[in-house]
Each structure stands twice: as C-alpha cells, then as structure tokens.
Amino acid sequence: MRLILLGPPGSGKGTQAQRLIHRHGIVQLSTGEMLRAAVAAQTPVGLKAKDIMAGGGLVPDEIVIGIISDRLDQPDATKGFILDGFPRTVPQAQALDDLLKKKHIRLDAAIELRVNESALLQRVETRVAEMRARGEEVRIDDTPEVLTKRLASYRSLTEPLIHYYSERRKLLTVDGMMTIEHVTREINRILAAIGASEASKKAGKKAVPARRVAKGAKTTARKVSKSAGKGANKGVKASKKAAKASGRAGKPASGGAKNSSRKASASSKARAAGKAGKTGKKVTKKRAKA
Numbered sequence: 001m002r003l004i005l006l007g008p009p010g011s012g013k014g015t016q017a018q019r020l021i022h023r024h025g026i027v028q029l030s031t032g033e034m035l036r037a038a039v040a041a042q043t044p045v046g047l048k049a050k051d052i053m054a055g056g057g058l059v060p061d062e063i064v065i066g067i068i069s070d071r072l073d074q075p076d077a078t079k080g081f082i083l084d085g086f087p088r089t090v091p092q093a094q095a096l097d098d099l100l101k102k103k104h105i106r107l108d109a110a111i112e113l114r115v116n117e118s119a120l121l122q123r124v125e126t127r128v129a130e131m132r133a134r135g136e137e138v139r140i141d142d143t144p145e146v147l148t149k150r151l152a153s154y155r156s157l158t159e160p161l162i163h164y165y166s167e168r169r170k171l172l173t174v175d176g177m178m179t180i181e182h183v184t185r186e187i188n189r190i191l192a193a194i195g196a197s198e199a200s201k202k203a204g205k206k207a208v209p210a211r212r213v214a215k216g217a218k219t220t221a222r223k224v225s226k227s228a229g230k231g232a233n234k235g236v237k238a239s240k241k242a243a244k245a246s247g248r249a250g251k252p253a254s255g256g257a258k259n260s261s262r263k264a265s266a267s268s269k270a271r272a273a274g275k276a277g278k279t280g281k282k283v284t285k286k287r288a289k290a
C-alpha cells in the first residue's frame with residue numbers, strides 16, 4: 001500500500017500514520033521526523049534546515065525531495081509506505097510523480113484529513129501538554145506563533161495539492177474531526193474499498209475508482225455525524241455560521257462532519273475557485289471546456 005497523508009498541522013496525520021503502519025506492515029516516511037533527526041544529528045541537511053523549521057518555514061524542495069528519494073530506495077519501503085508531510089508543495093508533488101515513475105512505483109491514494117481549523121491550535125496545545133507530561137522534548141515549532149505560520153504555509157502551499165490529487169483521481173477525503181478510532185476505521189474502510197491493502201488484494205478484491213469510494217465515505221461520514229446527535233449538528237450549524245461570516249465556502253475551516261463529507265472533487269474545485277481567485281476560475285473554465 002502506498003499512500004500520501006494530507007492535512008494541516010494537528011490534523012492527526014502522525015497518529016493515523018502510526019496506526020496504519022501497524023495494521024498494514026508498511027513504513028511511515030515523515031519528512032518532518034527525518035528533518036528533526038538531521039537537526040539533532042547536526043548533519044549538513046540538519047544545519048540548513050534548523051532555523052527554517054524553527055521559524056515555521058519550508059525547507060527547500062531539493063533537500064526534502066533528495067531525502068525522500070533515498071528513503072524510497074531502502075528495502076523496508078518496498079512493501080509499502082505512508083508519506084506524511086511530503087509532498088507539501090505542487091513542485092514537490094510533481095517531483096514525487098517523477099520519482100515514482102522512475103522507480104516503477106504506483107501510488108494508491110492521497111488521503112486528506114479534513115479538519116476544522118479552529119480546533120487545530122487546541123489540538124497542538126494538548127499535544128504539547130501531553131509530551132511535557134511524558135517528559136518528552138517538545139518541538140520548538142509547536143508554539144502558537146509558529147503554528148500560525150505553519151498553518152498559513154499549509155493554506156497557500158500545501159492545500160493546492162487537494163486539487164492536484166483530486167484531478168488525478170487519487171484523492172480520498174476523510175473527516176478528521178471524528179474520534180481517532182473513527183478516523184482510522186474510515187481510512188481502513190476506504191482503503192479496503194479501493195483494494196489498496198495487501199489483504200484485500202490477496203482476496204482478489206476488485207479496485208474501485210477513488211471517486212466512487214469517496215462517495216461511500218460521504219455516506220459514512222453522514223451516518224457518523226447523525227449518530228453523534230445534537231452535538232454534531234450544533235457543530236455543523238456553527239461551522240455554517242462561520243462560513244457565512246467569513247464568506248469562504250468550501251474552506252476547511254468551515255469543515256465539520258457535513259462539509260468534509262462533500263464529494264472531494266467538488267469541494268476542491270470550490271476551494272480552488274474561492275481561494276485562488278483567478279487561477280481557480282481558469283482551472284474551472286479549463287475543466288468545463290474539456
């Protein structure tokens with residue numbers, strides 16, 4: 001199984017990646033962790049990356065692309081992998097496409113964990129408190145100021161990847177506001193549906209196009225939000241209000257269970273159009289013509 005996990009800082013990529021690697025016997029390739037290890041070991045890459053990371057900026061593409069290319073060649077990655085934190089920009093996604101082509105590796109899916117942006121700061125604060133309680137070293141970029149920068153960089157540089165993978169029919173969107181357990185179950189369900197897991201491949205399960213699975217994911221997300229009862233509905237109402245106020249429909253900030261269950265392609269189109277302005281319109285026009 002070969003996957004990409006997409007989502008802003010605090011969306012739960014790391015947590016879900018850990019659960020997936022245990023279940024499917026694949027490796028997690030986290031550029032953030034690799035870079036933190038390089039910083040700690042004071043390697044030449046680490047020395048270059050240190051200040052950039054501390055300030056919440058992005059390490060130059062050629063560095064992370066090099067790291068990932070080397071890592072993909074290691075024997076433990078042959079059975080499958082989850083990319084976490086890479087690609088983070090469209091040029092990185094294009095470089096990854098080239099790398100995978102050269103290495104004759106096929107990507108199964110890009111899973112987007114969609115979350116309500118207002119929950120992220122709280123989530124990161126909780127993560128910091130838990131790490132402190134466990135006596136672990138806290139990431140220096142996990143401060144409210146740097147997190148704001150990381151979020152801004154996610155919005156402007158990484159979010160376009162939602163559209164990128166949607167156009168390539170690789171995108172699967174999961175509601176990241178559900179409980180950790182529910183998110184894992186939903187990811188596993190859609191992976192089984194596209195026949196990405198080795199178990200379902202062995203069982204001869206036919207692959208289903210990502211879009212059809214995304215439709216299925218929609219139903220599940222709806223069911224979950226319904227079963228969550230009034231509380232969830234309130235959340236949806238609140239996020240609708242927020243969407244109205246900000247006037248930015250289709251933004252992950254206005255997510256909630258209902259929003260995230262929207263068809264991936266439609267939401268990314270709306271987002272591209274709403275956010276990127278002219279560029280988004282161009283894309284939509286182009287697609288309408290085609």
Ligand code: ADP
Nearest residue numbers: 009031032033053057058059064085086088150
């Ligand atoms: P986050 O929780 O913000 O997703 P990560 O652990 O993935 O955190 O990354 C931490 C930092 O490492 C980023 O803020 C960035 O400086 C650097 N980094 C990680 N992955 C990449 C990448 N693909 N491209 C550029 N910089 C990266």
